[in-house]
Amino acid sequence: MSIIAIKALVKDYDVNGIAVNAVRGIDMTIDKGEFTAIAGPSGSGKTTLLNIVGGLDYPTSGSVVVGDRDLSGMSSSELSDMRLNNIGFIFQAYNLIPVLSALENVEYILLLQGVSKKERQDRAREILIEVGLEKEISRLPKDMSGGQQQRVAVARAIVSEPEIILADEPTANLDQKTGANLLDLMHELNRKKNITFLFSTHDSMVMERAERLIQLSDGMIASDEKRR
Amino acid sequence: MMTFIKLGWRNIWRHRRRSLVVISSIGIGVFAMMFSAGFMNGMNMQMVENTISTSLGHIAVHSKGFQENMKLEFNFNADRNMLGKIDRTPRVKAWAPRVKMQAMVRSSESSRGVMIVGIDPGREKNVSKIYDYTRKEDGSHFITGRNTDEILISREMAEKLDLLVGDRLVVMLQDKHNEIIGTGLRVCGLYETPVNSYDRFVVFTGIEKLQSMNGMGANISEISVLLNDKKDVDAVKSSLVAGIDEGSLEILSWKDMAPGLVRSIRLFDTMMFIFFAIIFMTVVFSIANTLIMAIMERFHEIGVMKSIGTGPMRIFFMIIFEAFNLGLIGVVAGIVVGMALNFVLSYTGIDLSLYQESMRVWGTGSVIYPIIRFIDIVNAVIIVFFTTFIAALYPAVKAARIKPLEALHFI
Numbered sequence: 001m002s003i004i005a006i007k008a009l010v011k012d013y014d015v016n017g018i019a020v021n022a023v024r025g026i027d028m029t030i031d032k033g034e035f036t037a038i039a040g041p042s043g044s045g046k047t048t049l050l051n052i053v054g055g056l057d058y059p060t061s062g063s064v065v066v067g068d069r070d071l072s073g074m075s076s077s078e079l080s081d082m083r084l085n086n087i088g089f090i091f092q093a094y095n096l097i098p099v100l101s102a103l104e105n106v107e108y109i110l111l112l113q114g115v116s117k118k119e120r121q122d123r124a125r126e127i128l129i130e131v132g133l134e135k136e137i138s139r140l141p142k143d144m145s146g147g148q149q150q151r152v153a154v155a156r157a158i159v160s161e162p163e164i165i166l167a168d169e170p171t172a173n174l175d176q177k178t179g180a181n182l183l184d185l186m187h188e189l190n191r192k193k194n195i196t197f198l199f200s201t202h203d204s205m206v207m208e209r210a211e212r213l214i215q216l217s218d219g220m221i222a223s224d225e226k227r228r
Numbered sequence: 229m230m231t232f233i234k235l236g237w238r239n240i241w242r243h244r245r246r247s248l249v250v251i252s253s254i255g256i257g258v259f260a261m262m263f264s265a266g267f268m269n270g271m272n273m274q275m276v277e278n279t280i281s282t283s284l285g286h287i288a289v290h291s292k293g294f295q296e297n298m299k300l301e302f303n304f305n306a307d308r309n310m311l312g313k314i315d316r317t318p319r320v321k322a323w324a325p326r327v328k329m330q331a332m333v334r335s336s337e338s339s340r341g342v343m344i345v346g347i348d349p350g351r352e353k354n355v356s357k358i359y360d361y362t363r364k365e366d367g368s369h370f371i372t373g374r375n376t377d378e379i380l381i382s383r384e385m386a387e388k389l390d391l392l393v394g395d396r397l398v399v400m401l402q403d404k405h406n407e408i409i410g411t412g413l414r415v416c417g418l419y420e421t422p423v424n425s426y427d428r429f430v431v432f433t434g435i436e437k438l439q440s441m442n443g444m445g446a447n448i449s450e451i452s453v454l455l456n457d458k459k460d461v462d463a464v465k466s467s468l469v470a471g472i473d474e475g476s477l478e479i480l481s482w483k484d485m486a487p488g489l490v491r492s493i494r495l496f497d498t499m500m501f502i503f504f505a506i507i508f509m510t511v512v513f514s515i516a517n518t519l520i521m522a523i524m525e526r527f528h529e530i531g532v533m534k535s536i537g538t539g540p541m542r543i544f545f546m547i548i549f550e551a552f553n554l555g556l557i558g559v560v561a562g563i564v565v566g567m568a569l570n571f572v573l574s575y576t577g578i579d580l581s582l583y584q585e586s587m588r589v590w591g592t593g594s595v596i597y598p599i600i601r602f603i604d605i606v607n608a609v610i611i612v613f614f615t616t617f618i619a620a621l622y623p624a625v626k627a628a629r630i631k632p633l634e635a636l637h638f639i
Contacts, residue, residue: 056535056633077539084537091636095532099238104231111231112537156536 002029003163003196004053009062011048011219022048024219025062030198032163035190037199037210045219046200047168053198054087054166055079067163084112088157088195090167094149096141096156102128102148103137106155113160127155131185147178151185158189164196171203183209232542236549239522246518251558253514254616257507258562258608259569265607266570266598267578268500272493273599274422274592276458276482279489281357282421283430284482285324285452286461287468289314292478294449295485298343300329300404303447304477311451313471319460320453322354327438328449331401333381333431335389342385342431344399346438348374355454358432361419367393368417375436378416382427386418393417399433404443411441423591504607508615515551515619523547523627530627531635540628547627551620552613559612563605570598 011023023045030036038046051057052064055071056079064071067086071079083089096105103124110120128137131151141149150170157165167186171179183206190197199206207213215223240247280286294302306325314323327346332339349371353359362370362380371378379397381389391397393415400410413433421427439445455464461481468479483490523530530543577595580587584594 051633054535056636080534080537080539083535089536091532095529097235097529097533099235099242108231109536112539112542 001032003032003067004028004030004198005063005065006049006053007063009049009052009064010060011045011052011057012060021219023052023059026216026219026221028214028221028224030196032196033190033194034212035187035197035210036212036214037201037206038214038216039201039207040216040222041202044216046216048219049216050166050168050198050200053164054089055082084109085160086163088160088162088165090150090153090157090165090170092169092172094141094146094153094173096149096152098141101138101140102133102144102152102155105141105152106159109156109160124155124159127159128152131155145178147174147182150174150178150182154182154185154189158193158195161193162195164198167197167199169201169203170199171201171206176205179203179205229545232546233549233553235546237553239526239546239550240553243522246521247554250514250518250554251561254511254555254558254612255561255565257511258559258612259566260507261504261608261611262563262566262600262604263569263598264503265500265604266566266573266600267596268496269599269601269604270574270578270596271590271592272496274596275492275590276489278422278591278593279486280454280458280482282361282423282426283356284485285355286455286458286482287453287465288480288485289451289453289468289472290449290478290480292476295478295480298328298330298449300402300442300444303327303444303449305447306451310472314451314453314468317464317467317471319455319457319464321456322351323451323453324348324351324355325435325448326352326450326452327435327442327444327447329401329438329442331399331431333379333385333389334398334400335391335395337390338388340385340388341429343429344401344438345430345432346435347371347432348435355452357421358419361421362417363419364417370417371432371434372416374434375440376416376434377413377437378433379413380417380419380432381415382430383418383420384424384427385431386415391415399431399441401442403441409441413437422588422593424585424588425591427588504611508611511612512615512619515554515616516623518554519547519551519620519623520626522550523623523630527630527635530630531632534630535632535636543630544624544628547624548617548620551616551624555612555616559609562612563608566608567600567605570600573598 006026006028009023009026013020013022026049038049040046048057052059053066055074059072066082069082074082097108100108106124106127107120110123125137128134131154133148133151133155136144136148144152171182174182186197187209189195199210201207212226214221291302291304314320325348329344331342331344333342359370362368371380379399386392389397395415396412397415398410398412400408403409455461465479465481533543574597577597579595581594587594
């Protein structure tokens with residue numbers, strides 16, 4: 001059963017009067033529970049594709065359906081609600097809120113969803129323990145390593161149990177060992193919670209570990225390989 | 229909402245020095261506001277108190293028409309019944325009868341137009357401060373009786389007329405038959421009030437002396453009433469209107485008798501608001517500038533918050549709370565320092581003896597004792613939060629409108 005369905009997706013940008021075709025007619029579906037990497041060189045359109053799927057950007061033409069919602073007809077506030085309730089984001093640069101502790105950063109999503117204080121604290125604490133950050137619960141991002149911050153970002157992305165997690169080059173700022181640990185963690189969450197993971201990456205380790213690898217080139221799918 | 233208040237609070241301490249500069253500018257603004265309000269209140273209060281204590285009293289009973297035109301014919305008979313009712317009116321501290329009329333005083337050197345006031349010296353001491361303002365040395369003393377050949381003039385008038393205590397002058401006035409009569413009186417004493425215009429124009433003699441000069445018998449022009457508390461003026465005025473006015477009298481409060489003074493106070497208050505507005509215009513720009521800088525620095529961070537589902541209203545309120553926090557600390561600091569200084573100065577006073585003559589024109593006295601009213605604090609809080617809100621509005625809207633994708637690409 002597909003959770004993401006993309007049809008004839010085109011995205012053009014106008015950069016200083018020059019038309020840039022970032023995505024040029026992509027068709028693909030992602031099934032629930034997939035652990036998929038989108039790879040390709042810089043400028044191949046992988047981040048643009050991820051942004052459109054995440055409702056952060058609008059396509060020039062074509063359609064993107066996430067779950068049963070067609071993103072092309074949604075307003076910016078509806079997209080904002082969808083991002084809050086259905087999608088978890090993991091960014092390359094961690095992007096935690098610097099004045100909030102690890103626990104508060106994870107709790108933040110639940111707060112936006114209107115979850116009661118006790119429940120959100122319990123759930124955030126539980127997730128942080130699950131990602132191995134029991135001792136870092138009260139620390140501010142500046143007092144944590146890059147790997148720890150990225151784990152908090154993962155915890156923040158999964159705490160509300162979204163259907164999909166979109167990760168834009170999540171291991172790009174991590175050393176190999178930390179990156180591998182993070183991948184193990186995400187893979188485990190994928191298996192245990194049946195959350196769909198969609199990565200953009202040019203990290204060979206991520207490509208190797210992905211269950212499905214979609215290669216993009218010049219805004220089009222160059223290859224689509226399912227390993228399991 | 230608490231989390232966004234907390235976020236706002238923590239965010240302002242990310243740039244401690246910058247926030248402290250803004251807080252200081254708000255604090256100094258509030259302090260300036262408290263100080264100037266205290267000073268102006270003190271000045272206004274002293275102006276009113278001096279006017280009440282020298283001439284008006286809190287309430288005056290006149291014959292109808294006297295306030296408009298101080299003609300001799302506007303007199304009335306204050307019988308025992310009326311005076312008894314005044315005595316029994318609650319919250320009345322003292323009262324004194326007066327005869328007031330226009331006259332001319334002439335010395336061998338010069339002459340001047342004056343208002344001559346016939347007083348009952350014993351009662352006048354309880355109602356006005358003329359007794360206190362009278363010099364009690366070098367032979368100068370207060371009027372000693374109701375029917376003595378004494379006249380009390382101001383120090384300034386004595387200088388103009390070239391008179392000393394013990395000298396005689398001639399008072400010329402129109403009696404009830406419209407005859408001009410002249411009477412020689414001896415200067416018994418010199419007074420000096422804080423009100424320049426009063427000193428230039430008013431002289432005193434015994435009430436019965438003046439009544440015999442103008443031929444009005446036992447009738448008087450005015451009963452001046454002093455209350456225990458100025459706040460009760462309107463209530464006591466109403467009781468007196470109900471108790472003693474049979475249609476021929478007018479019972480006026482000090483506000484009715486000195487509309488110019490009331491207008492001056494309103495003018496001062498308006499000037500203060502203009503002053504506050506100027507102060508807080510600068511504060512608006514200081515806060516707005518800081519918040520815009522903060523937003524530009526956190527452009528990426530706000531983009532992340534929006535990308536993970538934070539709605540524009542929440543971003544808007546987060547920025548408003550930041551401004552609110554800055555305003556709160558500033559206003560508390562400004563009020564505490566302002567109140568402390570006002571408290572000290574309310575005992576020591578602000579000595580403006582260097583400008584004594586100017587201060588006498590205003591009738592304030594040369595030492596001003598600042599007064600802070602509760603409403604001044606309320607005004608300061610309202611003005612600061614209103615200003616802060618206005619200042620934060622543009623940055624908050626700007627932050628709420630940040631497009632997450634643009635912000636995510638912004639490092």
